[in-house]
Amino acid sequence: MSALLSLRNVWVEYGEKIVLEDVKLDIAPGSFVSIIGPSGAGKSSLLRVILGQETPTRGTILLDDEPLTPECGPDRGVVFQRYSVFPHLSALGNTLFGLECAQAPFTARLFGAKRRAAVAEAEEMLTAVGLGDSLHLYPAEMSGGMQQRLAIAQALVKRPRILLLDEPFGALDPGIRADMHALITRLWRDYSLTVVMVTHDIKEAFSLGTRVLTLDKRRHDPHAPHRFGATAVYDLHLTKPKPGCADKDDDSSITIDNINNN
Ligand SMILES: Nc1ncnc2c1ncn2[C@@H]1O[C@H](COP(=O)(O)OP(=O)(O)OP(=O)(O)O)[C@@H](O)[C@H]1O
Ligand SMILES: [Mg+2]
Incomplete structure (x- = not known):
């Protein structure tokens, strides 16, 4: 399979705290991956390792089958919520x-x-x-x-070939957000981008994404909250009409191809 970006058994730990646990993920070129999950699940940490700002504690990340260079390369661009x-x-x-x-x-x-x-x-x-x-x-x-x-x-x-977005529209008014959704969909198509977007807005995740990934902990230890990290608990591949053909607020045409809950 020809993934553009491949995360192989990636762990992110800060001291005793395990944030991401054994994340396995292949991202196809041209996909628009939305990432949702509770606050603190490690969504921004995942973007930082893809960006190359941080090195995973364990595991490897491949870009075009080559190990990712440690510094943020020109093939990856990023937009944060603000500032x-x-x-x-x-x-x-x-x-x-x-x-x-x-x-x-x-x-x-x-x-x-x-x-x-x-x-x-x-x-x-x-x-x-x-x-x-x-x-x-x-x-x-x-x-x-x-x-x-x-x-x-x-x-x-x-x-860049990959655009990473960390809650880019979270601070915007609903009307402006709708304009930004149209803009990002157009840019994704016109520049043949692969997009990975973190959002707290589930509707946004489904209406923009071709794939929706939920990061969460699979196991909890009530006595040691940092003992287990989050991983991709749901991975939904969506089929939808080509961007621009459908009303952007109409989610009714989405079908789920594949649910991986491994
Ligand atoms: N540099 C760091 N040192 C220690 N802990 C960190 C560091 N960066 C992040 N963490 C911890 O990692 C966990 C995941 O943080 P992260 O920012 O990735 O979560 P998130 O899913 O993006 O949350 P939110 O939805 O609130 O943005 C948190 O418990 C956070 O405190
Ligand atoms: Mg975050």
Whole structure:
């Protein structure tokens, strides 16, 4: 099977505390994986190990069948719930920064033709997320929804193949969330992304995802709450019409192909 990302018996432990226990997961290219689970289950920890920000205590993660490099590579982009943009840089500056770091790792500055090309790419990405008219605004001058659009542009400008989202819409009003759902579905399709999104909103998990994974503890020890970690207790593969063809609020066409409760 050709998984893009493969977690093989991954454990994450902090001292005595076991957070993730023996997670086995193959993520197919082009899938949109929603991750749900109780607070503290280890959802963000799972994203951090996929991002390469943290190394699992045990187990391996393969990207294209190769062990993941320890640092966060350009193939993975990330958006957190909030505060992932730099307050002292404009929308354009924030988006350019990622490109400058990737292309000029020591100075984070590009000059001449390279800079012009980077500015054009950043502008194109800001337009794609709906911020084409806000290039020179600073985060403090933007709404929460605009800041999340900017965070998405910043993550996508490096053209990652995998986009990791940690409750990216959790702080937004319902109307703005619906716009963001349409945006992320469009970007997922247009840029052929593989998305892994953590959310607390079960409806969002099912309406956006092609697969919904529930992280939770399979065993509890009431006397030692940290003795057991969480793992994927439910893994639902969904079939749905191609994005953009269905009303985004209509979940009735979802069928569940496969439930793995191993
Ligand atoms: N650096 C760390 N050192 C020690 N414990 C940590 C560390 N990072 C996370 N933890 C612990 O790991 C557990 C899982 O945390 P994590 O943030 O992954 O949960 P989560 O599922 O994302 O929760 P939430 O839904 O509240 O965001 C928690 O008990 C947390 O306290
Ligand atoms: Mg979290």
